[in-house]
Amino acid sequence: MSDFSMTASHARGKYEEDAVFTILKYAQESIAKYGRDQVVNATIGTLFDDNERFAALATVDEVYRRIPAVEIMDYAPISGLPGFLEAAINFTFYNQRPEAYIEAIATPGGCGAVRNVFYNYTEQGQAALIPDWAWVAYGSIARENRLRVESYQLFDRDNRFNLSSLQEKVRALLKVQDNLVIVLNTPAHNPTGYSISVTEWSAIMSFLRDMASDQDKRIVVLVDIAYLDYAGEREEVRRFMPLFGGLPENVLGAFAFSMSKSFSAYGMRSGALIGVSQSREIADEFYKVNSFSNRGTWSNGTRGAQRLLMEIAGDSQLTEAVNAERNIYRHLVEKRGEIFMREAEAVGLDVCPYQAGFFISVPAAEPETVVARLQQERVFAVPLEKGVRFAICSVPTSKIPGLAARTKKAMA
Ligand code: PLP
Numbered sequence: 001m002s003d004f005s006m007t008a009s010h011a012r013g014k015y016e017e018d019a020v021f022t023i024l025k026y027a028q029e030s031i032a033k034y035g036r037d038q039v040v041n042a043t044i045g046t047l048f049d050d051n052e053r054f055a056a057l058a059t060v061d062e063v064y065r066r067i068p069a070v071e072i073m074d075y076a077p078i079s080g081l082p083g084f085l086e087a088a089i090n091f092t093f094y095n096q097r098p099e100a101y102i103e104a105i106a107t108p109g110g111c112g113a114v115r116n117v118f119y120n121y122t123e124q125g126q127a128a129l130i131p132d133w134a135w136v137a138y139g140s141i142a143r144e145n146r147l148r149v150e151s152y153q154l155f156d157r158d159n160r161f162n163l164s165s166l167q168e169k170v171r172a173l174l175k176v177q178d179n180l181v182i183v184l185n186t187p188a189h190n191p192t193g194y195s196i197s198v199t200e201w202s203a204i205m206s207f208l209r210d211m212a213s214d215q216d217k218r219i220v221v222l223v224d225i226a227y228l229d230y231a232g233e234r235e236e237v238r239r240f241m242p243l244f245g246g247l248p249e250n251v252l253g254a255f256a257f258s259m260s261k262s263f264s265a266y267g268m269r270s271g272a273l274i275g276v277s278q279s280r281e282i283a284d285e286f287y288k289v290n291s292f293s294n295r296g297t298w299s300n301g302t303r304g305a306q307r308l309l310m311e312i313a314g315d316s317q318l319t320e321a322v323n324a325e326r327n328i329y330r331h332l333v334e335k336r337g338e339i340f341m342r343e344a345e346a347v348g349l350d351v352c353p354y355q356a357g358f359f360i361s362v363p364a365a366e367p368e369t370v371v372a373r374l375q376q377e378r379v380f381a382v383p384l385e386k387g388v389r390f391a392i393c394s395v396p397t398s399k400i401p402g403l404a405a406r407t408k409k410a411m412a
Helices: 019-034 058-066 069-073 082-093 109-121 137-144 163-176 198-211 280-297 303-313 316-347 367-376 403-411
Strands: 101-107 127-131 148-152 179-185 218-224 251-258 271-277 359-363 387-391
Touching: 019 367, 058 303, 058 316, 069 303, 082 101, 082 251, 082 271, 082 303, 101 109, 101 280, 109 137, 109 179, 109 218, 109 251, 109 271, 109 280, 127 137, 127 163, 137 148, 148 163, 163 179, 163 198, 198 218, 251 280, 271 280, 303 316, 316 359, 316 403, 367 387, 367 403, 387 403
Parallel strands: 127 148, 127 179, 179 218, 218 251
Antiparallel strands: 101 271, 251 271, 359 387
């Protein structure tokens, strides 16, 4: 009887313990027992200030509270409010807009954008290509949509972007499938904080152009920019974007824009999927298929959040205020990262090549063991397949010193 299942076969056995929330529970128990000062909780991927409180952006909060009820409670159009879509495109590219046809549709965060791209541009049962160090949800989204993921190695031996691994995997997959979605989560990658340089980007795009000379192949470059605004100076972090102009018709750029981190509005579930193509027809098709997916999956997005972005975008003073408030937190996280990396070097701790962003990861052969040992020291971090992730975004600066040394000890 215990084998009996009510689900359809493709849904059988589907469940996943969320590692972050499990460890977070342990951290909270430890805080209740020993007090907040005695515990380092590096589990949560949301930005906290140095008093360990959720970092809301004051202007975002104020603007949202001024929005009339109807603009919050009413439905939004299935594809999103037109003003929101325009604002999402402008916020994504600023002055680095590729020369191409660009279309956007609203999605519930970057997650919804990833979902639509995976689903609409990968044949059922085939694979999307993701990095080996990756946001765990890519795998869940693929499985939920009856797809698979395969991975390329993100880093080479020198801890630079591993172009050869990407090339090898793309070639192998394009031998067995005609459609391929390739995920590049940059800048300030989750979980390592790596940002692909413009030179690396040029090499990637030139390789993909070569691969696209086979007209039967369709390649979608999905750029997950969830942490873009925490990666550095506004224009600098976007400098790779113009490389998406002038692509062959069978290479489509797709940017997953998210309000979660950039506007500290995680729970409002708002983002956009932005398509970039050299072909008017492909851009139109992008708009249509992804609008249809919206209707058939979650219907419309959160109107209040869309309105919020429009209000901010429509007033340069508000835009600047939000950027300034966000930059304060960006610098705070930078400082935390600097301390960790400096100390890691001093104690000889091997760390993934962190440049910016919410997370630092430490490669480990037995991540669970390291995490368990750290827990004995009341340090809570998340075990991944290839290492241990520290969410420095939520650890106050005063608790960073010593963390690298404690980790080094836990690795021994
Ligand atoms: N991509 C990455 C790498 C993330 O870490 C996250 C959130 O944690 C997202 C996308 C999407 O977040 P949201 O759906 O809240 O926009």
